[in-house]
Amino acid sequence: MTNRHKFAVILSAIVLLCCGAFISGNRVNAAGEGKITGAVKLDGTAPHMKGIDMSKDPYCVKAHASDPAHLETVVVGSGGGLENVVLYISEGLPAGASSEVPTSVPVFDQKNCVYTPHVLAMDVNQKFKVVTSDQTTHNIHPLPNPMTGNIPWNQSQPPGAAPVEKSWKTAEVIPVQCNIHPWMHGWFVVVKGPYATTDSNGSYTINNVPPGNYTVTAWQEDYGTQTQKVTVAAGGAGTANFTYKAK
Amino acid sequence: MRTRLRRWSLLLSATAVLVFPLASWAQLTPSDINTRIGTESHIGNITGHAKDAKSDYRRYCVVCHGELGDGNGESFPWVDPKPRDFQLGVFKCRSTPTGTLPTDEDLFDTIARGLDRSNMPQWSTFTKQQRADLVAWVKHFSPRWANEKPGTPIQIPAEPEVTAERIKAGRDVFARVQCWKCHGVLGQANGPSSSTLTDDLGRPIAAFNFTEGARPKCGDTDRDIYRIFMTGLDGTPMPSYADNIKPDEAWDLVFYLRTLMSQHSIEKEMAKKLDLKPVDPNAPAGQQ
Numbered sequence: 464m465t466n467r468h469k470f471a472v473i474l475s476a477i478v479l480l481c482c483g484a485f486i487s488g489n490r491v492n493a494a495g496e497g498k499i500t501g502a503v504k505l506d507g508t509a510p511h512m513k514g515i516d517m518s519k520d521p522y523c524v525k526a527h528a529s530d531p532a533h534l535e536t537v538v539v540g541s542g543g544g545l546e547n548v549v550l551y552i553s554e555g556l557p558a559g560a561s562s563e564v565p566t567s568v569p570v571f572d573q574k575n576c577v578y579t580p581h582v583l584a585m586d587v588n589q590k591f592k593v594v595t596s597d598q599t600t601h602n603i604h605p606l607p608n609p610m611t612g613n614i615p616w617n618q619s620q621p622p623g624a625a626p627v628e629k630s631w632k633t634a635e636v637i638p639v640q641c642n643i644h645p646w647m648h649g650w651f652v653v654v655k656g657p658y659a660t661t662d663s664n665g666s667y668t669i670n671n672v673p674p675g676n677y678t679v680t681a682w683q684e685d686y687g688t689q690t691q692k693v694t695v696a697a698g699g700a701g702t703a704n705f706t707y708k709a710k
Numbered sequence: 711m712r713t714r715l716r717r718w719s720l721l722l723s724a725t726a727v728l729v730f731p732l733a734s735w736a737q738l739t740p741s742d743i744n745t746r747i748g749t750e751s752h753i754g755n756i757t758g759h760a761k762d763a764k765s766d767y768r769r770y771c772v773v774c775h776g777e778l779g780d781g782n783g784e785s786f787p788w789v790d791p792k793p794r795d796f797q798l799g800v801f802k803c804r805s806t807p808t809g810t811l812p813t814d815e816d817l818f819d820t821i822a823r824g825l826d827r828s829n830m831p832q833w834s835t836f837t838k839q840q841r842a843d844l845v846a847w848v849k850h851f852s853p854r855w856a857n858e859k860p861g862t863p864i865q866i867p868a869e870p871e872v873t874a875e876r877i878k879a880g881r882d883v884f885a886r887v888q889c890w891k892c893h894g895v896l897g898q899a900n901g902p903s904s905s906t907l908t909d910d911l912g913r914p915i916a917a918f919n920f921t922e923g924a925r926p927k928c929g930d931t932d933r934d935i936y937r938i939f940m941t942g943l944d945g946t947p948m949p950s951y952a953d954n955i956k957p958d959e960a961w962d963l964v965f966y967l968r969t970l971m972s973q974h975s976i977e978k979e980m981a982k983k984l985d986l987k988p989v990d991p992n993a994p995a996g997q998q
Contacts, residue, residue: 519903519906520891521992599888600887603949604947604949606910609798609854610797610853614799614810614854615800615809615945616809616942616944617808617809617946617948617949617950618808618942618949618950618952619887619942619950619951620954621887622886624953625953625954642903642907642947642949643891644903645903645906
C-alpha cells in the first residue's frame with residue numbers, strides 16, 4: 464500500500480470511530496467500570512541527559528548544590544521503566560464517559576527551578592493548579608496552538624505567589640516554559656477521557672474505564688506515540704505494555 | 711476487493727476532511743476567512759464594517775500583514791519585529807487580562823498609536839471610521855472572535871499623587887517581583903535573563919530598555935505603563951502581574967519606572983533628591 468492509501472485508510476478509521484462515538488452515546492453505569500494497567504519500558508541504553516547550567520540565577524544554582532540538575536527528556540527508572548509517559552484512551556470511549564471531567568486538581572510545581580512533575584496530564588476542562596515553591600520569580604507561560612481553541616497566557620509567580628488555577632478547552636500537547644529561566648521546559652498533556660502517567664518504574668493504571676474495546680495511546684515527549692488495542696471486561700482490568708526503542 | 715477498499719477509503723477520507731476539519735497550525739483559506747466578512751467593530755458610537763476596510767487594508771497593510779492576515783506579506787523577510795499574525799488572535803497591547811481577546815478600542819488605539827521600534831507606523835491620518843473598519847477587518851481573520859468574547863478590561867484606579875514614599879515603595883515592588891531579571895537593575899534591558907528571551911514563535915526578542923528614550927510599545931502615559939505590566943504583552947515573555955501586584959502598588963511601580971526612564975519627569979527629580987540606589991540583585995528575595 465502506498466503512503467497515500469495508508470493515510471486514507473487511517474482517516475476513514477477515524478471517521479468510523481468518530482461516527483461510532485456519536486451514535487453510541489449512552490451514559491455508562493459507573494458500577495461496571497474497570498481499568499487498564501501496564502508498564503512502559505525503554506529497550507536499549509538510556510540516553511545521556513545533559514546537565515543544566517543555571518548560572519543565570521544564583522538561587523537556582525544554590526538549590527542544586529548537592530543534586531545537580533539535568534534534562535528530563537527521557538527519565539529511565541529501575542528495570543528500564545520509562546517515567547513521564549502519558550497513557551490515554553484515544554478510541555472507543557462512549558461519548559458519555561469522555562464528557563465526565565475529574566474533580567481532582569492536578570498540581571504543577573516550580574521547585575528548585577525545575578517543573579515538578581515534568582509532565583502533567585489532565586482531562587479537557589479539568590482544573591489544574593500551578594504553584595511555586597521557589598524564592599525566585601518565575602513566569603508560567605504555556606504555548607498552545609491558538610487555532611485549537613486553547614489560548615496561550617503568561618503569568619508571573621514571584622516568591623510566595625498564590626496558585627494559578629486554569630483549565631484547557633481542547634485536547635492538545637502543550638509545551639510550558641519560563642522565559643526567566645530558559646532551561647525550564649515542561650508539558651501539559653490535555654486528553655479527552657481517563658488517563659494515567661507512568662511512575663518511576665514505568666507502571667501505570669488508568670482507572671474508571673467502562674467495559675469495552677479500546678485503543679490506548681502512549682505519549683512520550685521525545686519518542687512520540689504508540690498505540691495498542693485493549694479489551695476491558697465489566698469490573699475487570701485490561702493490560703497494555705509498551706516498549707520504546709532507545710534512539 | 712482491494713480497489714473497492716481503496717475507493718471506499720478515499721471517499722470516507724474526503725468525508726473526514728469535510729465533516730471533521732482538524733485544527734492545526736495550517737493556514738486558514740481565503741474562503742474560511744471570507745465567511746466572517748460581516749464582522750463588525752464598535753468604538754463608542756461608531757460601527758466599523760470589515761467589508762469597508764478591504765481597500766485600505768490592500769493599500770496600506772497588506773505588504774506586511776499579508777493577504778490572509780497571517781503576517782506573511784511581501785515585506786515579512788525584511789522587517790523585525792515580524793508583522794502580527796492576525797489569524798492567531800493573540801495581541802500585545804490589551805486592556806484585558808492575559809489569555810483573552812483585546813477589546814475593539816484596544817485595536818483601534820493600537821492602529822493610531824503604532825508600535826514604537828517596529829515597522830508599524832502611527833496611522834493617525836485615518837479617519838475614526840476608517841480605523842473602526844480596519845479593526846473589524848483585523849478581527850475577521852481570526853476564528854477566535856466567532857467563539858469568544860473579549861476579556862473584561864482591568865480596573866485602573868485614579869492616579870494618586872507622586873510622593874517620595876511611593877517612589878521608594880515602587881522600588882520595593884521592582885525588587886520583589888524581580889522586573890530586573892530581564893529589564894536589568896537600571897532598566898537597561900541587560901538583566902541575567904535578557905539574552906535568551908524569545909517570543910511565542912521562538913524568535914529572539916529584546917526586553918524594553920527604559921534608558922534610551924524609546925516609548926513603551928503599548929503607550930507611554932502613566933495609565934499605559936500600569937496596563938502593560940498588569941495585563942502582560944501576550945505572545946512575548948512579558949507576563950501579567952495582575953495576581954501579584956495590588957492596584958495601589960502598581961501605581962508605586964509606575965512612578966519608580968519613570969525614574970529609570972531617560973525622559974525628564976517629577977519622579978526622576980525626586981529620585982535624585984532621595985539618592986535612590988538601584989536594587990541589589992544578589993540580596994535574597996524581598997531584601998533588595
